[in-house]
Structure formats: structure tokens, C-alpha cells
Amino acid sequence: xxxxxxxxxxxxxxxxxxxxxxxxxxxxxxxxxxxxxxxxxxxxxxxxxxxxxxxxxxxxxxxxxxxxxxxxxxxxxxxxxxxxxxxxxxxxxxxxxxxxxxxxxxxxxxxxxxxxxxxxxxxxxxxxxxxxxxxxxxxxxxxxxxxxxxxxxxxxxxxxxxxxxxxxxxxxxxxxxxxxxxxxxxx
Numbered sequence: 001x002x003x004x005x006x007x008x009x010x011x012x013x014x015x016x017x018x019x020x021x022x023x024x025x026x027x028x029x030x031x032x033x034x035x036x037x038x039x040x041x042x043x044x045x046x047x048x049x050x051x052x053x054x055x056x057x058x059x060x061x062x063x064x065x066x067x068x069x070x071x072x073x074x075x076x077x078x079x080x081x082x083x084x085x086x087x088x089x090x091x092x093x094x095x096x097x098x099x100x101x102x103x104x105x106x107x108x109x110x111x112x113x114x115x116x117x118x119x120x121x122x123x124x125x126x127x128x129x130x131x132x133x134x135x136x137x138x139x140x141x142x143x144x145x146x147x148x149x150x151x152x153x154x155x156x157x158x159x160x161x162x163x164x165x166x167x168x169x170x171x172x173x174x175x176x177x178x179x180x181x182x183x184x185x186x187x
Contacts, residue, residue, distance in 0.1 A: 028184070034049045034050050050063065059149075060124070060146075064144045065144070072136055078102050084164065085160075086165070093165050102171065106138075161185050163183050
């Protein structure tokens with residue numbers, strides 16, 4: 001089932017750098033689950049996040065993010081990404097070296113999001129779109145994804161088959177977490 005989800009690209013983006021001379025693998029990904037949590041649903045809430053069928057054998061990620069606070073430059077809103085791997089998808093996930101260190105949301109928007117994600121979500125979400133650099137603030141609003149799918153640009157060529165859990169962990173005015181699990185097969 002072909003789909004790549006936003007967080008898998010966020011979690012694995014930089015691992016593919018420097019592999020331009022290697023033949024590019026293509027991947028089949030089957031989105032398995034999306035779990036979300038927030039420490040304060042009045043300030044940040046995740047509604048109806050999950051896996052939705054786009055067509056036979058094709059799935060995308062959908063849900064709403066209700067942001068009730070502006071994110072401004074220099075505030076405490078940071079994100080880190082951790083990637084876990086399991087050969088069989090049971091509860092035996094192990095932390096991999098794939099990760100993004102804790103950094104401000106705007107650093108994520110101006111690098112990984114802009115380079116890999118933004119083009120993929122322009123037709124299935126109301127996530128920010130910009131040319132050169134994101135212009136703060138990220139205003140309070142309801143942001144949505146509707147069956148978003150992503151290509152495998154930026155995906156590391158040396159990923160192995162199995163199950164991956166991408167943990168997006170947010171810190172700041174609200175602590176939050178989003179875990180996305182998918183099965184990867186080399187096409």
C-alpha cells in the first residue's frame with residue numbers, strides 16, 4: 001500500500017543526504033496507526049487523527065490540529081523526533097540512530113518541512129505554504145490534513161524492511177506527542 005506520511009519524512013529526512021550516487025530504492029509503506037496526546041487540550045488538541053482509505057490499497061493520514069495559542073519566534077515551542085524499529089511490529093520497538101534533536105518549531109518549518117513536506121501537503125491540508133522562509137507567527141487556527149500522502153523524496157536509501165514508529169514530541173506551552181506506525185517494504 002503506497003503512502004508516505006508526513007512524520008516519517010520528518011523523522012528520516014537527513015539520513016538520505018549524501019546518497020545521490022547510489023541507486024534510489026522505492027518503498028511501499030502501509031500506515032498502521034496514529035496515536036496522539038496533549039497535556040492541555042484547551043491550548044492544543046488533536047481531533048480524529050487516523051488512517052483513512054483513499055482508494056483500494058492506498059491510505060492517507062487525516063485529522064485536525066486545533067491550535068489555540070500563537071507560536072512566536074523565541075518562545076519555548078520545540079519539537080524532537082525519535083524513530084523506532086521493529087522487525088515484526090509487536091511491542092519490541094528499538095530506538096534507531098534516526099532522530100532530530102530538540103529544536104524550535106520554526107527551524108523545522110524552514111528546513112525539513114519546506115524541503116520535503118510542504119509540496120506534498122499543499123492540496124490535502126491548510127498547513128503553511130511559503131517561498132523562502134516561514135514568516136512568524138504560526139497563528140492560532142484549526143489546521144487539518146485530509147488523506148495526505150507523500151512521495152519518498154528524502155527517504156533514506158538504506159532503510160530496512162519492517163515496522164517503524166515515528167515519535168514526534170512537542171515541548172513548550174503545551175507538551176504533546178504523536179506516534180505514527182507504518183510498515184515498510186522495499187519495492
